[in-house]
Amino acid sequence: MVNWEDAFRKWVDAKNLDPILKQQLIEMKSNKNELQDAFYEQLTFGTGGMRGVLGPGINRMNIYTIRKAVKGLAFYLEENRVNYRDRGVVIAYDSRYMSKEFAIEAAKVLGVHGIKAYVFEEIKPTPLLSFAVRYLGTVAGIMITASHNPPEYNGFKVYNEEGSQISLDEANEIIHHIQQVEDELHIEVLTEKHLVENNLLEWMNGEVDHAYLEQLIKISKMDEQALLAEKELKIVLTPLHGTGLPLVRNGLKQLQFKHIHVVDEQAIPDPEFSTVQSPNPEEKQAFKEAIKLGDEIDADILLATDPDADRLGVAVKNNENKYVILTGNQLGSLMLDYLLMHTNKHVLKNARMIKTIVTTELGRSIANEYGVKTIDTLTGFKYIGEKINEFDATGETFIFGYEESYGYLISSFTRDKDAVQAAVMACEMAEFWKNKGMTLVDALEKLYKKHGYFKEGLDALTLNGLEGQEKIASIVNDFRHNEQQAYGNMKTIYVEDYLQSTRIYKNGQNKMEKVYLPKENVVKYILEDQCWICLRPSGTEPKVKWYYGAYGKTEKEVDERLSTLEKSLQEIIVQPLHLT
Structure with missing residues (x-):
């Protein structure tokens, strides 16, 4: 713990402090509790990154705490990766306040170390960042996002060269290097102009998106005839003011889903998330506008992705013709069952399903029915990603991974939870059951009757x-x-x-x-x-x-x-x- 008053004075007296942050500090002077909270400790860099309230202070998200974290990452890469300068780091960001600014700040710090930054021109989902690390062969990835936290938050997540969230050992080493950076206010940065002129910054356009979509279509379990057939399923889609719309919509179109209805008010990226109390698809209020549109068009399924599109919520009609939101445990179990029933038995012999210690035991029961081994990990998708990485060496086959908090992964071309994959698979699954005269609620009840x-x-x-x-x-x-x-x-x-x-x-x-x-x-x-x-x-x-x-x-x-x-x-x- 630091002396918060000393830390505050250091900031408020700094000559070249960002003028917006300086003004905010001046306005905070009369609020001792707020000042103490902003300066009593360094913003914690945890097992995957950091997340916090925007504003001035060492316990806040701002350009200085970003610079310090990136400086530590750069030191780590210098010690632990070969060809790190040429391979570079890819950086993506979501629709939150300061997201693009933080992405550029990260590139400015990396540039000092001669590390090239690949930065997306527009907001992108977290799973695309994971894919981009693998596709571009970079030594690391940075995602600027606070997921579904309130509007006053932002965050900084680090991905390793496998496209997974960093491991505990990697995190500890990065934290060690961050702690060696004593003065966050005087970290050297280069100008954006200098970065571009010296090939240390490359703006990314649609290339990675197209490559991702090429992999996405391969996750389908439909045969060629069904794949090419136009689908009757009526879909409502909301990205909750975030990043998910383009990839989810294009992914569905690839599978010939023609009836896609977007909640227009929530299709606009908005850091205030102005039409929802919280941009969290786990909560019913986030579906309010989607349900309204669903009732108007009699939709079969409602899809809601969180702001960085790594989590997916799904709602479908029950027997009383009312939309109910499936829990993450329910949707994950349904997808697992659908995938396993459409997978070759020879593949299943070596297949592994991964879930966390707080994810439903229904998944284990379903996997057992198909002769598939279940692996439990600690809470957090980073641990699922680590297990998948181990399979590259052991030869085991990843079949599906999920957690209760609306995170799912069907194919390991990304190594983190992926709402785009999940949205496409949820619709394919709903179409399959619809053709049998059943909803996903009916399919879930069928699972319960079989497994308890x-x-x-x-x-x-x-x-x-x-x-x-x-x-x-x-x-x-x-x-x-x-x-x-x-x-x-x-x-x-x-x-x-x-x-x-x-x-x-x-x-x-x-x-x-x-x-x-x-x-x-x-x-x-x-x-x-x-x-x-x-x-x-x-x-x-x-x-x-x-x-x-x-x-x-x-x-x-x-x-x-x-x-x-x-x-x-x-x-x-x-x-x-x-x-x-």
Whole structure:
């Protein structure tokens, strides 16, 4: 922790401080709490990058914190990559405030080290950045985005040369180099003009998009005749003011989906996300305009991509003719089942499905039916990407990866969650079931009747500032050492502590095993009857999250168990805080 008052004075007294940031600092002088929050610590560079509120200060997203992060990345590349100058770094950005400016700042810092930057001329989705790293053969990628955070946020994500989010080891090395940069206000940068004249900056146009679309059509499971046939499915698409529209629309057109209706008000890139409370497709309010348009045209499926188009939400009509939003667990399970039923049995023998430790167990049951092995990773798609990279050496076949938070990947030509791939596959799947007289809701019920009912829940607490940080740490610590033997009538079988890499059996078994996953501050309780709970602090927001999942032979049984878990966790986590 730094002395925030000293850090503030250093900034406000700096001679060449950006004039906009300087004015904001002057306006903040009367608000001690705001100043302290902006300067009490360095903006955290986590396991994949950093994300924070825009504004002046070392704990804010601005040109100086961007420069410092890029400087650290440049030092890392110099030490760990060959031909890094010629191979360069590709940079993309979304529709948020300062996104393009931050992308250019990153290029200006890289240029000082002689590292060429490939920067997209227009806003692009995160999965395209992942693809671009692999397509261009760069040593790294940078994505300027804060995903579906509120408008006042922006972020900085780093991708390695495989197109995946950086590994824990890579992140730690980059963090080490960032910490060696002592003065973020005096980092050398080159001018944009100098970069262009010296071939250190190349603006990217449509080449990468076209190459991506060529790969995208290959994920289809339709035969040639079906592929060329015009589809009857009626689709509503909203990019929620972000980057997803061009690639999703063109990807659907390639598969001969002709009835694509765009929510025009939300097709315009807008850093305020003015038509939604939050640009998060997990939330029902984000679908308000899509549902209105869907009702007008009697659409079969509604698609919503988040601002950087790595997450996809889908809504379809139920038996009461009302649109319901499928959860990430439900949509992922449906796609997994569709993919496996249309994959050659010889391929399935060596196939691997990857999910996170908080993703539904329905996926494991489906994979087992087809003889496909399931691999569990820690929460976060970066770990799924790492596993896929390992398959390049082991010869295992990646078949599908997903997480509960609306992230899916069908083909590994990208190495991060990809809402473009998912949107195209969701529509192909919906068309398949429509031709059988069924909706995706019907198809999901069919899965439940075969495998049993699986349902999941998620709750979270947002606790801002230094005090909030301390409370989150206390909550996680209490949960870790809680000797809870049962939740309702569901006994604890064992507890997995991923920070300690241990699996400890309860209820008198007195047995311990090693867990072979990366160390992370996460605790998971495995309960009877295929039920479970898991608690983790967020790596990108001032939140603590707890996940829970239940199983039942009937819908009534699973609902009762899920309700028991929800109430128990509220009593254990929230009530002791006496929050008003």
